[in-house]
Amino acid sequence: MRDQPVPRTLVILVGVAAAVIALFGIREVASIAGPVVLALVLVIAVSPVRGWLAVKNAPVWLQVAVPFLIVVLVLLGMVGILTISATQLASLLPAYTTEFQQLLVDAQQWAAAHGVSDEMLGKGMQAFDPGKILGLVQSLLGSLIGVLSALFLIVVLLLAMCLDAPVTAKILTSGEHSRPQLVKALATFAHKTRRYLIVSTVFGLINAVLDMVALSLLDVPLPLLWGVLALIANYIPNIGFVIALSPPAMLALLDGGVQTMVLVIAAYIVINVVTQSFILPKFLGDAVGLSTTMTFISLIVWTFVLGPLGAILAIPLSLLTRALLIDSDPNAKWVQALVSGKRPRGERQIS
Incomplete structure (x- = not known):
């Protein structure tokens, strides 16, 4: 009697259940997992x-x-x-x-x-x-x-x-023959993470300096604090701009009135649009390899698991998860396309 294949629905349900258990497990040790991931990302940088x-x-x-x-x-x-x-x-x-x-x-x-x-x-x-x-x-x-x-x-x-x-690099190099797909996936993860961090840091510093200059000209107190906040919030996808803008705008309202608050909001919007919407995509390009939807989901999931540190590390954590679970599997090319938002080459688009 031939073995019956496992239904794909069952495989998906078991996979989702395992992911939920793993995420809740990581959440329970977030005070340890967060610093470990941060240290790993900094070493890669x-x-x-x-x-x-x-x-x-x-x-x-x-x-x-x-x-x-x-x-x-x-x-x-x-x-x-x-x-x-x-x-x-x-x-x-x-x-x-x-x-x-x-x-x-x-x-x-x-x-x-x-x-x-x-x-x-x-x-x-x-x-x-x-x-x-x-x-x-x-x-x-x-x-x-x-x-x-x-x-x-x-x-x-x-x-x-x-x-x-140095030893880890040699071990990964020696594994190219036995596990080439995994080694390549980890190397791609390191490259994408490093490029993301470097480009985000450079443009975050530019944003921070411009924000500090604007706040200083408008006499908003503590421009250095809000500049550092803008730099940190630059690593938070989708909602980082709102996080960086809200405190100085509120303080501007209390210190200088509605007009000062409006000027702060306008300055932040102009700086963000010019640097993040027009200039940054030309340098970062498709380095991250995550669609807009997956980026936002990553932000929600990793913030839930690791707290504020998870929001900052959402992109590197998602890239690591993709490398271990998707990029290392030769049969998961359609999942790569789903996560990155790009259809595989040579395949027709379904309309």
Whole structure:
């Protein structure tokens, strides 16, 4: 009696169930998984430095130390800037309590003049409680303390991965004969991740500098904090622009009124449209290899699994998942086309 083939529906259901179990499992150890992935991505980002030193026949300890120190200095610099700026923000916000209350009164009068009910006004005023904003700042400071506590783990992981990088590269090279598809998929993942990080960092720095200049010209407080926020939010697909814009626009409203807020929003939109919509695609091109829908789904999934760090690492995590589950399988070309949003070459489009 011949074995009956397993129904494809059952295979899909089992695969989805396994994915859900794996994601919830990773979520339970997010405090460890997040730093591990961040350290891996950072090591991949600075791997060309190690490669350049290897070509120059530099000692092995130098090939390890230089990339490690570059990453650590960048991390310490960003954490230091965020900590100081967030502390300044927490001490600055109470000074705007009067302006906030007056803003609510003006909004209430305007809404009443346009026929908005008192019940809706009451709910709106409760939603814009100044105490909630202060609570948000306190939670931000708490998150920074969490980053500081995890920084030791990240640094240790970085050192371990940098020490293992030369050996890992040789092991992958030796596996080209036995598992060529997997080795090629991992190499493609590293290349795409590195290109994505480099291009996003360069354009994030450009955005951050331009935003800081615009905020300084408009006399919005703490332009350095909002510039760093714009740089970090640049790694968050789809909604990063909104995250970077909301706090300085709100502070501009409290500090300079509606006109200043409108000018801040206009400046951010112009800078974002020019750099992200016109210039960035020409440099990044199809390096990521993910469709718009898959990018947005990746953002939702990895934010759910790893929290805010998952939002920042959504693209690298999705590229790693694609490399391990799709690109390493020679029979999954149609899935590659589905994920990237491009139909395979030589196949007719179904209409």
